[in-house]
Amino acid sequence: MYMDRETLRKLELLNQLRLTEEQKHGVLRFFEERAADEALLDAVDTAEVKPMVHVMPIMTVVREDIVSQPFSREDLQREAPETDEGYWCVPRVVE
Amino acid sequence: MRYETVIGLEVHIGLSTNSKVFCSCSAESYGAEPNVHVCPACCGMPGMLPVVNRRMVDFGMKAGMMLNCHINRVTTFDKKSYYYPDLPASYQTTQWFAPIAVNGFMEIETSSGKKRVRIKQIHMEEDAGKLVHDIREDTTHIDFNRSSVPLIEIVSQPDLSSAEEVEAYLDRLNILLRFAKVSECEMAHGTMRCDVNLSVRPEGSDKLGVRTEMKNMNSIEAIKRAIEYETARHIDAIENGAEVLIQETRRWDDLTGKSYAMRDKETAGDYRYFPDPNVMPVVIDDAWYNSVKDSLPEFPEVKKKRYIDELGLSDYDADQLVRSIALCECFESAYSVCSSAKDAVNWMTSEVMSELNARDMTYDMLSLNGEALGRLILLVSDGEVGRANGRKILSAMFDDGNIDPKTYAEQNDMIVSHDTDLIEQTVRTIVASNQKAVADYKNGKEKALMSLFGQCMRELKGNCDPQTLKTILTEYIASL
Numbered sequence: 001m002y003m004d005r006e007t008l009r010k011l012e013l014l015n016q017l018r019l020t021e022e023q024k025h026g027v028l029r030f031f032e033e034r035a036a037d038e039a040l041l042d043a044v045d046t047a048e049v050k051p052m053v054h055v056m057p058i059m060t061v062v063r064e065d066i067v068s069q070p071f072s073r074e075d076l077q078r079e080a081p082e083t084d085e086g087y088w089c090v091p092r093v094v095e
Numbered sequence: 096m097r098y099e100t101v102i103g104l105e106v107h108i109g110l111s112t113n114s115k116v117f118c119s120c121s122a123e124s125y126g127a128e129p130n131v132h133v134c135p136a137c138c139g140m141p142g143m144l145p146v147v148n149r150r151m152v153d154f155g156m157k158a159g160m161m162l163n164c165h166i167n168r169v170t171t172f173d174k175k176s177y178y179y180p181d182l183p184a185s186y187q188t189t190q191w192f193a194p195i196a197v198n199g200f201m202e203i204e205t206s207s208g209k210k211r212v213r214i215k216q217i218h219m220e221e222d223a224g225k226l227v228h229d230i231r232e233d234t235t236h237i238d239f240n241r242s243s244v245p246l247i248e249i250v251s252q253p254d255l256s257s258a259e260e261v262e263a264y265l266d267r268l269n270i271l272l273r274f275a276k277v278s279e280c281e282m283a284h285g286t287m288r289c290d291v292n293l294s295v296r297p298e299g300s301d302k303l304g305v306r307t308e309m310k311n312m313n314s315i316e317a318i319k320r321a322i323e324y325e326t327a328r329h330i331d332a333i334e335n336g337a338e339v340l341i342q343e344t345r346r347w348d349d350l351t352g353k354s355y356a357m358r359d360k361e362t363a364g365d366y367r368y369f370p371d372p373n374v375m376p377v378v379i380d381d382a383w384y385n386s387v388k389d390s391l392p393e394f395p396e397v398k399k400k401r402y403i404d405e406l407g408l409s410d411y412d413a414d415q416l417v418r419s420i421a422l423c424e425c426f427e428s429a430y431s432v433c434s435s436a437k438d439a440v441n442w443m444t445s446e447v448m449s450e451l452n453a454r455d456m457t458y459d460m461l462s463l464n465g466e467a468l469g470r471l472i473l474l475v476s477d478g479e480v481g482r483a484n485g486r487k488i489l490s491a492m493f494d495d496g497n498i499d500p501k502t503y504a505e506q507n508d509m510i511v512s513h514d515t516d517l518i519e520q521t522v523r524t525i526v527a528s529n530q531k532a533v534a535d536y537k538n539g540k541e542k543a544l545m546s547l548f549g550q551c552m553r554e555l556k557g558n559c560d561p562q563t564l565k566t567i568l569t570e571y572i573a574s575l
Binding site: 063093 | 112113114119120121122128129130131132133134135138146147148149150151152169171179180192193226227228230231232233234235236237238239364365367370374375376377378
């Protein structure tokens with residue numbers, strides 16, 4: 001794990017956050033400490049360990065490809081702030 | 096200096112499932128009323144949990160096998176974050192860390208010969224909703240019918256180098272996936288969409304140039320034009336410094352024939368991929384894997400060779416059939432009944448294809464009962480029904496898949512008459528009222544005989560053996 005001021009600036013932008021200088025310092029220190037913790041794991045020999053894909057030894061269930069439509073449009077749009085001709089409406093987004 | 100274009104493709108394929116990826120809403124979004132195939136899950140409402148559609152995994156595996164990929168027997172789903180109104184959950188469920196298929200290849204053929212194009216990976220994912228901007232000026236309207244419709248994205252390595260190769264790649268991909276019945280692959284319906292990653296470098300260089308990604312091409316022709324335009328733009332920038340090339344996503348405008356900057360190219364970090372905790376790993380055991388493997392179709396070129404070697408079809412006729420699995424299946428069923436590959440292919444490439452064209456149907460839309468077609472071919476080849484009436488029966492069979500050709504012919508007075516008295520009587524009547532044509536024929540005008548023949552055949556409603564009619568007609572005229 002690696003965190004520097006540039007990465008933090010990018011994450012702020014992506015997450016639409018505004019961190020104070022003190023908060024930024026705290027985040028950087030936090031990641032620095034975690035990096036030190038992770039470095040401890042380097043002592044473990046994992047050469048023969050198969051990478052895991054999930055923390056739990058379970059798999060998903062699958063369903064058959066059968067159509068059902070238990071909800072109506074009216075049900076789903078009842079709480080919508082604005083609808084028009086069956087569409088949901090949002091403030092115009094410019095492409 | 097000479098340059099070479101380096102192209103990699105990302106092709107999105109809409110899968111032919113009945114229901115969506117993670118919910119049981121209908122996956123049919125094309126042409127439907129807005130928001131009629133929606134539920135809390137595909138509208139991204141909080142707390143909804145996804146349940147994987149087994150057939151989507153079948154199709155992902157099938158596509159991977161058709162493209163010679165390694166199938167990941169433990170495949171996982173991940174969240175790809177982006178914030179836009181067409182994606183109500185603010186993330187797309189896709190595959191990043193363990194996609195369904197990796198490391199494949201596909202052979203293409205162009206005027207320069209054969210080429211192997213490497214497939215980097217195939218991943219399964221959900222489609223986004225559709226935004227409509229032109230209903231009202233102040234709002235964007237959203238239709239979630241398409242939200243969570245299953246897709247696969249097929250990512251090639253940058254092994255393509257021209258518009259011709261890209262066309263060959265897409266054409267081959269289209270045929271293979273339609274053969275496997277994974278997708279209809281219709282660009283016009285949005286079930287095949289292609290993004291082009293392109294860069295240009297001096298010929299012989301092993302260093303890649305600045306790469307741009309182009310979107311919004313809706314046809315093969317548009318893709319070819321976009322590649323030619325973008326290649327020229329890159330070369331102009333390199334040689335003349337017309338502009339500074341940057342890694343970005345560009346939108347193709349087919350009306351102006353130009354590409355326009357859309358946004359800076361995102362990197363994986365921008366999407367903050369992480370394993371989707373709501374979807375557990377999909378584990379494909381041997382039984383599942385083998386059932387999909389066993390369902391793979393015979394590859395088009397294998398089928399073509401068999402048609403030529405074993406059934407004696409011409410190269411041209413075999414080529415015509417292997418454009419579509421539906422044509423092949425219909426042909427093979429018809430042949431199994433009529434036992435004449437030549438008759439069966441003639442009917443397929445003439446009458447059946449004409450009927451499809453007349454109805455503005457693609458080859459894959461053919462749902463004709465092949466065995467019934469075989470019985471129709473026998474009726475015509477045995478002389479029980481005339482060819483013209485055979486065509487009429489075929490048309491009726493397109494309208495109604497339950498029609499039995501013989502029953503239909505009997506009910507509609509289409510069975511060829513072997514009653515020579517009736518034929519002789521008809522010939523006498525037609526000849527009596529067409530004395531000029533008779534005189535013309537006797538004076539050497541062969542066409543006049545054809546006119547008389549045609550009138551007799553019409554009078555007999557086509558239900559007459561042509562050779563018998565011709566013999567009776569010529570003999571009768573000679574006797575006058």
